[in-house]
Amino acid sequence: MNSTIVGTKQGVSPWRVVLYVTLIVFAIFYLLPLFVMLVTSFKTLDEIRLGNILAFPSEWTTEPWVKAWGNACVGLTCEGIKGYFWNSIKMVVPAVLLSTLMGALNGYVLTKWRFPGHKWVFGLMLFGCFIPFQIVLIPMSQVLGFFGLAGTTAGLIFVHVVYGLGFTTLFFRNYYEAFPTELVKAAMIDGASFLGIFWRILLPSSGPIIVVTIIWQFTNVWNDFLFGASFAAGEGAPMTVALNNLVNSSTGVKEYNVDMAAAMFAALPTLLVYIVAGRYFVRGLMAGSVKG
Amino acid sequence: MSTTTVRSGGDWLRQFLPRLVLAPSFAITLVFVYGFIIYTGYISVSKSKMLPNLDFVGLDNYRKLWKTLNWQVALDNLAIFGILYIVICGALGLFLAILLDQKIRGEGFLRPIYLYPMALSFVVTGTAWKWFLNPGLGLEKTMHDWGWASFKFDWLINPDMAIYTVVIAGVWQSSGFVMAMFLAGLRGVDEEQLKAAQLDGASTFQTYWRIIIPQLRAVFLSAFVVLAHMAIKAYDLVVALTGGGPGNATEVPATFMYSYTFTRNQMGVGAASAMIMLMTIAAIIVPYLYAETREARHE
Amino acid sequence: MSSLEIRDVRKSYGAAHILKGINIGINSGDFLVLVGPSGCGKSTLLNMIAGLDTITSGELLIDGKVMNDVHPSQRDIAMVFQSYALYPNMSVEKNISFGLEMRKMPKAEIDKRVADVSQMLQIQPLLKRKPSQLSGGQRQRVAMGRALVREPKIFLFDEPLSNLDAKLRVDMRTEIKKLHQRLGSTIVYVTHDQIEAMTLATKIAIMKAGVLQQLGSPDEVYNAPANMFVASFMGSPSMNLIPSKLVMQDGKLTASVKLKSGQELFLPLAENAAYNAWQGKEVILGLRPEAITDPGSAEATSKLLHQADVLIDVVEPTGADIYARMELNGQDTVGRMRANCGAIAKQNAPVTFNMQQAVLFDPKTEERIS
Numbered sequence: 001m002n003s004t005i006v007g008t009k010q011g012v013s014p015w016r017v018v019l020y021v022t023l024i025v026f027a028i029f030y031l032l033p034l035f036v037m038l039v040t041s042f043k044t045l046d047e048i049r050l051g052n053i054l055a056f057p058s059e060w061t062t063e064p065w066v067k068a069w070g071n072a073c074v075g076l077t078c079e080g081i082k083g084y085f086w087n088s089i090k091m092v093v094p095a096v097l098l099s100t101l102m103g104a105l106n107g108y109v110l111t112k113w114r115f116p117g118h119k120w121v122f123g124l125m126l127f128g129c130f131i132p133f134q135i136v137l138i139p140m141s142q143v144l145g146f147f148g149l150a151g152t153t154a155g156l157i158f159v160h161v162v163y164g165l166g167f168t169t170l171f172f173r174n175y176y177e178a179f180p181t182e183l184v185k186a187a188m189i190d191g192a193s194f195l196g197i198f199w200r201i202l203l204p205s206s207g208p209i210i211v212v213t214i215i216w217q218f219t220n221v222w223n224d225f226l227f228g229a230s231f232a233a234g235e236g237a238p239m240t241v242a243l244n245n246l247v248n249s250s251t252g253v254k255e256y257n258v259d260m261a262a263a264m265f266a267a268l269p270t271l272l273v274y275i276v277a278g279r280y281f282v283r284g285l286m287a288g289s290v291k292g
Numbered sequence: 293m294s295t296t297t298v299r300s301g302g303d304w305l306r307q308f309l310p311r312l313v314l315a316p317s318f319a320i321t322l323v324f325v326y327g328f329i330i331y332t333g334y335i336s337v338s339k340s341k342m343l344p345n346l347d348f349v350g351l352d353n354y355r356k357l358w359k360t361l362n363w364q365v366a367l368d369n370l371a372i373f374g375i376l377y378i379v380i381c382g383a384l385g386l387f388l389a390i391l392l393d394q395k396i397r398g399e400g401f402l403r404p405i406y407l408y409p410m411a412l413s414f415v416v417t418g419t420a421w422k423w424f425l426n427p428g429l430g431l432e433k434t435m436h437d438w439g440w441a442s443f444k445f446d447w448l449i450n451p452d453m454a455i456y457t458v459v460i461a462g463v464w465q466s467s468g469f470v471m472a473m474f475l476a477g478l479r480g481v482d483e484e485q486l487k488a489a490q491l492d493g494a495s496t497f498q499t500y501w502r503i504i505i506p507q508l509r510a511v512f513l514s515a516f517v518v519l520a521h522m523a524i525k526a527y528d529l530v531v532a533l534t535g536g537g538p539g540n541a542t543e544v545p546a547t548f549m550y551s552y553t554f555t556r557n558q559m560g561v562g563a564a565s566a567m568i569m570l571m572t573i574a575a576i577i578v579p580y581l582y583a584e585t586r587e588a589r590h591e
Numbered sequence: 592m593s594s595l596e597i598r599d600v601r602k603s604y605g606a607a608h609i610l611k612g613i614n615i616g617i618n619s620g621d622f623l624v625l626v627g628p629s630g631c632g633k634s635t636l637l638n639m640i641a642g643l644d645t646i647t648s649g650e651l652l653i654d655g656k657v658m659n660d661v662h663p664s665q666r667d668i669a670m671v672f673q674s675y676a677l678y679p680n681m682s683v684e685k686n687i688s689f690g691l692e693m694r695k696m697p698k699a700e701i702d703k704r705v706a707d708v709s710q711m712l713q714i715q716p717l718l719k720r721k722p723s724q725l726s727g728g729q730r731q732r733v734a735m736g737r738a739l740v741r742e743p744k745i746f747l748f749d750e751p752l753s754n755l756d757a758k759l760r761v762d763m764r765t766e767i768k769k770l771h772q773r774l775g776s777t778i779v780y781v782t783h784d785q786i787e788a789m790t791l792a793t794k795i796a797i798m799k800a801g802v803l804q805q806l807g808s809p810d811e812v813y814n815a816p817a818n819m820f821v822a823s824f825m826g827s828p829s830m831n832l833i834p835s836k837l838v839m840q841d842g843k844l845t846a847s848v849k850l851k852s853g854q855e856l857f858l859p860l861a862e863n864a865a866y867n868a869w870q871g872k873e874v875i876l877g878l879r880p881e882a883i884t885d886p887g888s889a890e891a892t893s894k895l896l897h898q899a900d901v902l903i904d905v906v907e908p909t910g911a912d913i914y915a916r917m918e919l920n921g922q923d924t925v926g927r928m929r930a931n932c933g934a935i936a937k938q939n940a941p942v943t944f945n946m947q948q949a950v951l952f953d954p955k956t957e958e959r960i961s
Contacts (some may be wrong), residue, residue: 032424166321
């Protein structure tokens with residue numbers, strides 16, 4: 001399509017200008033809320049009341065960030081969101097690692113060690129990714145309560161591993177599906193064991209899909225709200241729940257700048273991952289919706 | 293087995309080890325997905341209120357559910373939100389993908405900007421938009437400051453319009469992702485077809501409309517399924533943006549289920565609403581998954 | 592002593608029968624080639640020998656021991672795969688030594704073997720590289736090195752040359768043949784390429800639709816094909832199969848063939864008691880292209896030469912030879928002639944039929960009449 005709307009050497013075609021302007025307008029649309037959030041978090045409350053949300057702070061202050069982190073009131077305690085931030089970290093790391101490892105092993109079995117009915121097993125696991133999680137809230141809260149895991153980070157880790165397995169299995173299955181089976185056969189003849197083949201042959205070649213899966217799981221678990229709100233009350237709540245409590249608490253003066261700083265804290269880990277490894281993030285999104 | 297067979301003791305283990313490795317995951321799925329669905333299904337026909345109560349009451353909860361005004365509101369809102377969210381995300385995603393497909397300088401810079409909201413939590417998105425659309429201090433005030441005194445944007449607190457703010461925030465979050473899906477689809481179209489179309493004298497518009505877009509049917513389907521699925525599950529966004537309010541103006545099935553189950557002590561009704569959600573999603577997802585896995589099966 | 596024995600081996604997936612009772616035995620030092628069109632079951636059979644596929648019924652013996660339920664790593668076999676199956680994350684050296692390492696061989700011994708094999712295959716300079724840094728031919732050598740280093744009872748090759756370009760394929764073919772002659776190893780080799788089969792094998796097993804069609808030396812399967820399938824599968828261009836009638840002419844049994852001109856040729860047949868019963872009946876006459884040639888190229892020692900002028904339809908030069916196409920009994924037939932024999936399209940040319948090489952088939956059963 002070179003000839004159609006590409007600009008000529010003499011001058012840029014008007015279509016081309018419209019095209020770029022449109023693209024830039026949309027870029028602004030996508031950036032605006034983040035921009036507003038960011039500048040608000042550096043403004044004083046007075047400036048927020050008087051000023052304009054799109055303006056840069058006339059006086060930059062990190063006070064809201066300090067307060068959001070250290071002594072904003074979430075619920076009844078006023079110790080900031082730092083505790084909840086660490087709750088999320090403590091929940092995310094084991095949940096992501098466990099579900100990724102299990103997904104990798106599942107994918108390996110489902111592609112290279114097929115048994116009668118493997119398609120059914122995979123199909124049933126896959127459907128588990130798509131259920132509305134409302135359907136498991138009632139029994140899960142009872143099960144967690146029964147095992148004394150209600151309100152604990154361990155309970156949340158368990159929940160996230162259980163409902164993350166479908167996707168991690170899907171990712172690794174699709175990846176290993178394309179992995180040459182002859183390599184597995186060769187390793188078998190060479191005398192490598194079931195786990196030896198996985199460890200020495202498949203895993204060293206799984207770098208990209210491991211990254212994709214970890215990012216996907218990290219984003220999902222970090223951003224989860226429903227499970228956090230349902231199974232982790234008070235002190236044990238993850239970051240997203242704490243943010244919502246902070247923002248929607250109706251007591252005291254509304255400190256928008258602190259709210260926005262807290263929201264930034266909640267957004268930063270996943271944004272950071274997106275900036276550092278966006279390519280893998282997109283691949284995960286695609287793999288989760290369209291076939292590998 | 294007439295002659296000597298070299299059968300080592302490890303053979304049994306070797307044969308069943310793969311299945312043994314998969315077994316925990318599969319068992320977890322059976323119990324925590326399917327077992328729980330059955331359990332919730334049973335709760336939905338039981339007398340459960342604040343606590344589970346296994347007395348059977350037939351379809352009473354479903355009848356009650358359908359008579360609840362809140363549920364009607366939730367369904368209406370889901371229809372409004374779902375349709376607009378899917379249509380706008382799809383249209384905007386396709387539009388942006390086509391624009392970005394015009395050999396744009398700086399595509400590598402623009403694309404991540406369109407897509408980054410997908411990395412954010414819906415809670416963060418809700419918080420940001422809630423502030424941005426704040427009638428007192430947000431966009432409205434800024435417009436007034438800039439001299440547009442008549443500008444009025446109070447959708448967040450207007451019961452008739454609040455659901456549309458959910459649409460805006462939802463579209464903001466997901467349309468970039470749809471764009472990425474379409475862009476991948478566009479890039480997958482054979483270059484030679486485009487050359488052929490050019491030789492046939494098709495304009496850019498005709499090329500897209502007649503040749504490229506019809507080939508994106510699979511992407512349309514995937515996008516629809518993903519968006520529909522997200523729309524039905526949407527919970528965090530509504531909670532963070534409007535809290536279901538003003539009043540019950542932005543109640544959706546997901547918030548309805550949560551409040552009836554955990555705060556209004558109507559566990560049976562909550563379970564019934566969850567079952568309805570499940571069935572709706574299953575009606576969309578199951579045929580899709582079936583088709584997708586069948587396609588992959590032709591080896 | 593029989594090194595590999597396949598006794599009535601079958602493979603079924605439910606109602607689908609992939610292998611229908613295969614019987615093959617080879618001796619130590621044999622080079623067995625399994626050849627046939629795709630889907631004939633040759634790869635399945637190879638995988639069964641390797642232990643990578645289960646045997647539905649029948650027995651598989653290596654050195655007299657039943658191997659049906661023995662794990663691949665304990666069958667003392669090594670395999671070269673079509674895609675080479677080199678481990679992408681390991682260096683060439685590691686790829687070659689992996690199997691020995693898995694068998695807990697002492698390091699010194701491994702190093703010695705790797706050194707020997709890499710010298711034999713001339714891949715020493717590649718030892719530190721990763722498979723992705725190798726050319727197709729180099730990968731092929733490494734894959735063979737990985738098999739050779741194991742010094743197994745039987746080598747299995749699964750279409751090892753099919754991913755190479757034409758020239759390299761011929762070179763590697765020669766190299767494999769040399770290797771076999773040098774080491775005297777037992778080899779089972781799968782290919783769909785009949786030229787590979789002819790050049791490499793000491794024994795060829797031709798398969799079709801899960802049934803063994805013929806097992807024999809290259810000479811046997813070429814000159815005395817068991818049936819029409821083998822006749823047409825082996826050799827290129829393939830054997831001409833001309834419908835014909837056996838008639839007595841001058842007290843001798845001949846095959847009658849009508850030319851386009853309407854003239855009828857009576858091609859003499861070799862003495863064969865089995866032919867007599869077919870007098871006056873329809874048969875299929877099988878003639879290799881080299882048995883239909885210009886008088887100057889005809890095998891002088893043959894006692895059954897028959898010359899006639901035949902209208903040549905098309906001439907296809909191939910360099911050294913030309914393929915001359917003509918119609919015999921309405922059937923498009925290829926003869927192979929010297930390039931300078933003077934045959935020209937749409938003109939008559941003298942053609943010699945070497946009937947010593949002719950074979951006859953039963954048109955119903957498609958089996959050779961003998």
